[in-house]
Amino acid sequence: MSEPLRIVWSRPLPAAATPSTVTVSQDNAGRWFVSLLCEDTGVKPLPPNAEAVGIDVGLDHLLILSTGEKITNPRHERYDRTQLAKAQRELSRKAKGSKNREKARRRVARVHARITDRRRDHLHKITTRLVRENQTLVIEDLTVRNLLKNGRLARAISDAAWSEFRGMLEYKSQWYGREVIAVDRFFPSSRLCSACGALKDRMPLNVRTWTCDRCATTHDRDVNAANNLLAAGLAASACGAGVRPQRRTPGGQSAMKQEFGGATRRVPVRRAGEEVKR
Numbered sequence: 001m002s003e004p005l006r007i008v009w010s011r012p013l014p015a016a017a018t019p020s021t022v023t024v025s026q027d028n029a030g031r032w033f034v035s036l037l038c039e040d041t042g043v044k045p046l047p048p049n050a051e052a053v054g055i056d057v058g059l060d061h062l063l064i065l066s067t068g069e070k071i072t073n074p075r076h077e078r079y080d081r082t083q084l085a086k087a088q089r090e091l092s093r094k095a096k097g098s099k100n101r102e103k104a105r106r107r108v109a110r111v112h113a114r115i116t117d118r119r120r121d122h123l124h125k126i127t128t129r130l131v132r133e134n135q136t137l138v139i140e141d142l143t144v145r146n147l148l149k150n151g152r153l154a155r156a157i158s159d160a161a162w163s164e165f166r167g168m169l170e171y172k173s174q175w176y177g178r179e180v181i182a183v184d185r186f187f188p189s190s191r192l193c194s195a196c197g198a199l200k201d202r203m204p205l206n207v208r209t210w211t212c213d214r215c216a217t218t219h220d221r222d223v224n225a226a227n228n229l230l231a232a233g234l235a236a237s238a239c240g241a242g243v244r245p246q247r248r249t250p251g252g253q254s255a256m257k258q259e260f261g262g263a264t265r266r267v268p269v270r271r272a273g274e275e276v277k278r
Contacts, residue, residue, distance in 0.1 A: 007034065013036065013038065014038065014039075014040045014041060014042055015042075017038040017039065017040065017041075018038060019036040019037060019038045020037050020038060021035075021036075021037035022034065022035070022036055022037075023035040023037070027109070027113060028105075028106075028109035028112070028113070029106060029109040029110045029112070029113040030106050030109070030110075031113070043175050043176075044176075045175075045176055045177025046131075046132065046176045046177060046178070048135055048177065049134075049135050050135065051133060051134040051135055051136075052134060052135060052136035052137075052138070052230060052233075052234060053065050053066055053067060053130065053133075053134045053136070053137055053138070053226075053230065054066035054138045054226040054227060054228070054229035054230025054231075054233065055130070055137060055138065055139050055226060055229070056140065056189065056222050056223075056225040056226040056229060057139075057140070057142070057160065057162050057165070058073070058222055059073060059153070059156050059157070059160060060073065061073055061222065062074070062126075062160060063126065063165075064222035064223055064225070064226050065226055066223070066226040066227045066229070066230040068223055070222070070223075071126060073160060074118070074119075074122055075156075075159055076115045076118045076119045076122075076159060077115050077119075077155070077158070077159040078159065080111055080114065080115050083111055084108070084111045084112070084115075087104070087107045087108045087111050088108055090104050090107070091104040091105055091107075091108050119159070119161055119164075120164070123161060123164055123165050123168055124168065126165070127165065127168040127169045127172055128172065130169065131169065131172045131173055131176055131178050132176070134178065135178055135179065136178070136179045136181065136233065136234070136237065137169060137173065137178065137179070137180050137181070138180075138181045138182075138183060138229045138230050138232070138233030138234070139166060139169065139180065139181070139182055139183070139229070140182070140183050140185060140187070140189065140229055141182040141183060141184060141185045142162060142185055143185060144157065144162050144163045179237070181233035181234075181236060181237055183229050183232045183233055183236070187228075187229075187232055189224075189225040189226075189228040189229050189232070190203050190221055190222075190224070190225045190228075191203045192224075192228050193212040193214065193215065193217060193219065193224070194219065194224050194227040194228050194231070195212065195215050195217040195219075196212060196214050196215040196217070198212055198213065198214040198215065200212075200213075203221070207221060208220070208221050208222075209221060
């Protein structure tokens with residue numbers, strides 16, 4: 001370029017940082033980005049504290065904490081759904097290969113980019129706050145890919161971005177010296193009474209409040225699930241279980257599974273003539 005480009009900095013570079021890689025890219029909406037790769041010495045572990053929180057995800061509310069706090073689901077895709085549908089209809093009318101079709105495609109991409117940016121900004125603010133306030137964060141190990149097979153809820157689940165939330169929570173916890181514990185997805189957090197431990201046989205999705213038959217305690221379904229996740233995660237952490245539930249080991253080797261309140265860890269199987277390492 002013959003002269004400097006007009007740019008907008010998303011954040012200042014760390015002091016005395018020397019970028020090792022500069023990447024220039026363009027997204028589908030036609031926006032240009034310059035990414036500078038450098039080491040940030042300012043990211044250090046936070047002072048440890050004794051706070052722990054259980055986090056249950058949902059659709060009516062994006063997050064429900066064991067403290068009783070409910071974080072609203074902004075539903076960014078639903079907010080812009082009318083404008084997105086209009087842009088997509090205009091795109092479908094344009095002749096393939098024409099300049100007008102390319103302009104219409106860019107308009108659709110800009111709507112998608114706005115939805116993505118708002119969603120990511122909201123998740124960044126939530127995860128940063130949770131990591132700063134709590135030493136231990138307990139979540140449920142959901143298989144979002146399988147949940148998306150539900151045709152009635154797939155659009156709402158995609159808009160909630162549960163996988164992106166978990167990813168942010170995990171890498172920020174590594175940055176700041178926090179612990180994330182994932183409880184097994186089959187742990188009955190919604191059907192288990194957090195007061196007496198009684199297990200209810202069935203709990204349809206339309207039941208949002210229920211009363212325990214044993215102790216007569218009335219529960220908010222989501223808050224109760226968050227409390228049970230917290231208890232299971234703390235029990236797993238005290239017993240030394242890992243942060244992830246049981247997975248098949250590489251190479252087809254089998255592994256025994258020990259359960260600690262719903263969270264699991266992998267225990268190697270002892271073979272004949274083999275000593276157990278401790």
